[in-house]
Amino acid sequence: xxxxxxxxxxxxxxxGGSKSIPRKNIKEIAGKPLVxxxxxxxxxxxxxxxxxxxxxxxxxxxxxxxxxxxxxxxxIGRSKEAASDTASTESAMLEFASAYSFxxxxxxxxxxxxxxxxxxxxxxxxxxxxxxxxxxxxxxxxERFIWKESTGGYFKPENYDPASRxxxxxxxxxxxxxxxxxxxxxxxxxxxxxRLSGNILCYEMSPDTYYEIDEPADWPxxxxxxxxxxxxxxxxxxxxxxxxxxDVDGVxxxxxxxYSEKGDELKKFNTRDGKGFELLRxxxxxxGIITTEDTKIVANRASKLKIDILHQGISEKGKLLLEITxxxxxxxxxxxxxxxxxxxxxxxxxxxxxxxxxxAVEGIRSSADYICQKKGGKGCVREFAELILSRIDSK
Numbered sequence: 175x176x177x178x179x180x181x182x183x184x185x186x187x188x189x190g191g192s193k194s195i196p197r198k199n200i201k202e203i204a205g206k207p208l209v210x211x212x213x214x215x216x217x218x219x220x221x222x223x224x225x226x227x228x229x230x231x232x233x234x235x236x237x238x239x240x241x242x243x244x245x246x247x248x249x250i251g252r253s254k255e256a257a258s259d260t261a262s263t264e265s266a267m268l269e270f271a272s273a274y275s276f277x278x279x280x281x282x283x284x285x286x287x288x289x290x291x292x293x294x295x296x297x298x299x300x301x302x303x304x305x306x307x308x309x310x311x312x313x314x315x316x317e318r319f320i321w322k323e324s325t326g327g328y329f330k331p332e333n334y335d336p337a338s339r340x341x342x343x344x345x346x347x348x349x350x351x352x353x354x355x356x357x358x359x360x361x362x363x364x365x366x367x368x369r370l371s372g373n374i375l376c377y378e379m380s381p382d383t384y385y386e387i388d389e390p391a392d393w394p395x396x397x398x399x400x401x402x403x404x405x406x407x408x409x410x411x412x413x414x415x416x417x418x419x420x421d422v423d424g425v426x427x428x429x430x431x432x433y434s435e436k437g438d439e440l441k442k443f444n445t446r447d448g449k450g451f452e453l454l455r456x457x458x459x460x461x462g463i464i465t466t467e468d469t470k471i472v473a474n475r476a477s478k479l480k481i482d483i484l485h486q487g488i489s490e491k492g493k494l495l496l497e498i499t500x501x502x503x504x505x506x507x508x509x510x511x512x513x514x515x516x517x518x519x520x521x522x523x524x525x526x527x528x529x530x531x532x533x534a535v536e537g538i539r540s541s542a543d544y545i546c547q548k549k550g551g552k553g554c555v556r557e558f559a560e561l562i563l564s565r566i567d568s569k
Contacts, residue, residue, distance in 0.1 A: 184221075213238070417509045427443060467486060472486060507525070
């Protein structure tokens, strides 16, 4: 689990009495039981001390325990009262909270299989990083014009002016609760008897997460989306990373500016990051550094690390990437890059696999494929390198 100030648990309520789609929680969708998709996301997120599944159904329990990582999942009972057709999800949450000790609870719903581990990580960080936040819920943006019935049987627009109809590209749309993620504290849950209270933050998920499994018509839509996503993921994971590139300040260093008494500029590097470059090189992956700065310190560090490619004083990193890949005869999709600030955005959006340190700026955090647990200068490059190596080894 990622380092956190509180004991955090995931809570997944799965009852056996589904009426709209009988036994839907264990019905296979896109190759595995519906409940397994949210279990995968919860485990992959790395945010929880424990993942609990609450159910009243023995068959569901056995399907949950058939998950490949069932040793990381705890199945608990759910009373008849908390599993009835009229019982609220809160009743199951409160039943759980009265019997188990934790600080933060993240409600995840099996009916939202499009939820990813990255979604959970980002939503949880919003909650964990805001001391005044009472809860976080997931939403998605819908660009639709809403009307509501008014007096006399007529209707009125809710979110736009028909006399000045906005162009779609200029329309912000509206946020819809998608039922995927809800985060709150145990204290607030017990006090307000509700999954949300106090100051609420919204974590925006992709538009396709508007779809959740409630009615039979939802099933083929969500299954198609899952299959498409899995196909893209499989294609990406099958690509071998042939070049690994890192930024310097804020990535290989902690972004601090250090000066000697004589005014000489100093930079602090992490030995473990250096080992990451070495491990990649041993696996045949070329390594490189691209930085906006231009200093002899970086040149010396690159030389010691036996870096294959070094470019300093670069403002347009995305453009340089194309030149590098062309010269090497590889595709940008075969490149991994880690950066931390807005000048890295063009290259992050171009490579096959991108990452950023835990303390990168928000614009980069929302664009990178992977957010490291480590901060800049604290081993984030080693962490990213090991992730890539694990993927190479699994091929």
